[in-house]
Amino acid sequence: MQKAINLGLAAAVALLGAGLAYSIATRPEPGLSQAEIEDLLARAPAQPAAQSEAIDTAAIGPVIEDYLLANPRLLERMSVELETQIRAEEGERARIALAALEDEIYNDPANIVLGNPEGDVTLVEMFDYNCGYCRQVVADVMSLVEEDPNLRVILKEFPILSQNSVDAARIAILVGRADVDYQDFHTALFSARGQVDTQAALAAAESLGLSRVSLELEMTAPDVSDALQRTYTIAQALGISGTPTFIIGDEVIPGALPKADLVRRIEAMRECGATVCADTGQNG
Known part of the structure; x- marks a missing residue:
């Protein structure tokens, strides 16, 4: 179960970073001032128009780091929620198997x-x-x-x-x-x-x-x-x-x-x- 939780957290962090990098200009996160948003955007290198949808991992890294440092409880909440979901799924599988047996x-x-x-x-x-x-x-x-x-x-x-x-x-x-x-x-x-x-x-x-x-x-x-x-x-x-x-x-x-x-x-x-x-x- 712990391996699944770790993988899930890694995937969630990656998605979080991608979402921040992609939408930060048009959908600011609560708690970030306009100046902070502009600073984050300035630190991400400009991309050609043809690659505007591509994700630059070098730019995402600092964004993720800053966001998680500002919100350290996020990973804890994600871990708890993921473990809760996994246990619920395991419990449901057990209930089905117990009924059949x-x-x-x-x-x-x-x-x-x-x-x-x-x-x-x-x-x-x-x-x-x-x-x-x-x-x-x-x-x-x-x-x-x-x-x-x-x-x-x-x-x-x-x-x-x-x-x-x-x-x-x-x-x-x-x-x-x-x-x-x-x-x-x-x-x-x-x-x-x-x-x-x-x-x-x-x-x-x-x-x-x-x-x-x-x-x-x-x-x-x-x-x-x-x-x-x-x-x-x-x-x-x-x-x-x-x-x-x-x-x-x-x-x-x-x-x-x-x-x-x-x-x-x-x-x-x-x-x-x-x-x-x-x-x-x-x-x-």
């Missing part, structure tokens, strides 16, 4: 659902067991489940950091199908020291009474691979490339969002059906 996101049979399955607000987290930022937010997400009786949390295995992450996710998908408490498995893996791999996942599953041998035999089954691929497909469509990533309402939120920000978005969803309520100015 609603069934895949919320009704996938591999989803792990915590909290109230019939909750009035759903928070989706895509995570990797070897993600340090995911480890940071796990306690907050679990506390939301405990504190909010009307919240549904969907956990989606999104292993992207290593083969160990993929192997652990395969075991986790099988644990999610079993009649055990997935939340215990989930928190145990995020509490483990070192890399979370096949052995760590098998040990956590075994502590819940599941068969290590059966899990090892089933972890590479096609349906397990398909479950992971469906999540990768969703991530690609939404432009998600990191963990954790949260989805709530019509918003995709990358990064380790503080609990207070998650709570504000959940409350806004209940109030107005969006993560930001325009009438209250509530935002994250």
